[in-house]
Each structure stands twice: as structure tokens, then as C-alpha cells.
Amino acid sequence: MAKTIFITGASKGFGRIWAEAxxxxxxxxxxxxRNTETLKDLVKQYGSTVLALALDVNDRAQCFAAIKKAKEHFGTIDVVINNAGYGLFGSIEETSEKEARDQIETNVFGLLWVTQAALPVMRAQGHGHIVQISSVLGMVTLPVLGLYNASKWAVEGLSETLAAEVKDFGIKVSLVEPNGFSTDWAGPSSLHTQPLDAYNKVKSDFQAGLTDDIFGIPEATTDAILKLVDSANPPLRLFLGKMALPWVTQVYSDRLATWGEWKEVAEKAHGK
Structure with missing residues (x-):
């Protein structure tokens, strides 16, 4: 049965690839x-099955208006894919207040506003699936991406909580955790802080680790996303790419070992 899919950030990258699929x-x-000119070819090719809407996810009122238009136009919203977001490259010390606030505003609050707008529609329907495009960097971290890491960790906590709150309404929540892919996320779509020489080494070490083999092919994610939204029992988290799960497994194994070493200290802190 055909579904109605609401996708943010559909002009390029994953959003565009999945919209076409x-x-x-x-x-x-x-x-x-943000600019519906980038969607004109989709409308031309697919006609009445696509509704192109201008949306700046940082504007909460726009988010609610877009969801309202979508519901009025198609009568239902079965799946929301919160894909809009960008990367901010730079050390924590280098990051300006505006850069930090803008990163969180888009990656966290933008996702929150769209989610809040969609929930009443899905509750009234008695079904729905909210797919949050997080990142493997919502579970582990890399240097020089501190604010991006932080934004995705916030998305993880928000969405896992949401899943528990809305399951009785027939609403499912999934977090998609891609590793690196060859989109323009790290290129034209990203922003960079004003550099400090003190962080030259950590940045060069970071760049040295970005070998071609760690980046997946964006178009290859299509089948996974289609299976996710078609699943009657979708997972809370879905990794995309072959690098993400082994990395997270190793990091969490190391964390568990360290926590175990400090177990006695932790238990004594309970006080009884």
C-alpha cells in the first residue's frame, strides 16, 4: 500500500535520494x-504524487504549517523523515556562540519542531513512523566535530524517550545511524570554525583517518530505508554502512570494561 512520506532536507544528499526512491x-x-527551486524537477517528473514545500526547520511555525499543508493535501502522513541538518567542523575551543547555537538550533530544535507538529496527526490516525536521521556520531565521537556530536547525542536521547512515550498510540520511532557516506555533508553543506594553530595536529590526524574506504555509497542506502519504513516492527536504531556497528561495538566494549573497573567506587557512592 502506498504511503505518504514527509521528508525534510530533500533538496540533496540522502533526502533527495530517498525521496526519489x-x-x-x-x-x-x-x-x-529551504528553496523549492531545487525540487522543481521532482515535481515535473512525478506530478501530483509529490508536494514541494518551502521549509526552514529553524522556524517552528513553518514546521507546523508544513505538516498541516501535507495533511490537508494528502489526507495522511504515514512517515516523517527528519533529515535536515548540517555538520560543523572545528574544535570546541574554536566554536563561537553563534556557531554553537546555530548547530543545535537546526540539528536538534529543527527536528523537534517537525516531530512535535507531526505527533497530533499521527495520534489521530492511530499510526505513524518517525524516522530521525542521527549519525554513528550520536553514539561515539570524533574530534573536531564536537558540536555536531553533541547535537546528535541530543537527538538520540530525545528520540529514545519519544519512542517510549508514543508506542501506545501506534507510533513508531527509529533512529538511523549512518557512518560516513560520500554526500556533500562534509563539503559545501558543512561549516568550519575560525582555526586556532593549537589544534593543527588534531585536525591533521583527523584528516589522515578519512580514507576513501570508510565512506559508503549514498545510493546504496535506499533498500535499507525502504525496508525500515515498510517494517511492521522497525528497530529503534538502524546502522547504515559497514563501519558503524563494529566501531560502536568496540567503543562500548571499552566503556563497559572501564565502568566495571570502577564498579566498587560507584556502588560505595550509593551510601547504603
């Missing part, structure tokens, strides 16, 4: 972007 198989797509 849904449309090709006969779903209805509400494709949102």
Missing part, C-alpha cells in the same frame, strides 16, 4: 527544502 515505487512524498 519512494516516488519511483509509487509512494506520495512531501519534499521540503
Amino acid at each position: 519512494f516516488l519511483k515505487r509509487g509512494d506520495r512524498v512531501v519534499a521540503t527544502a
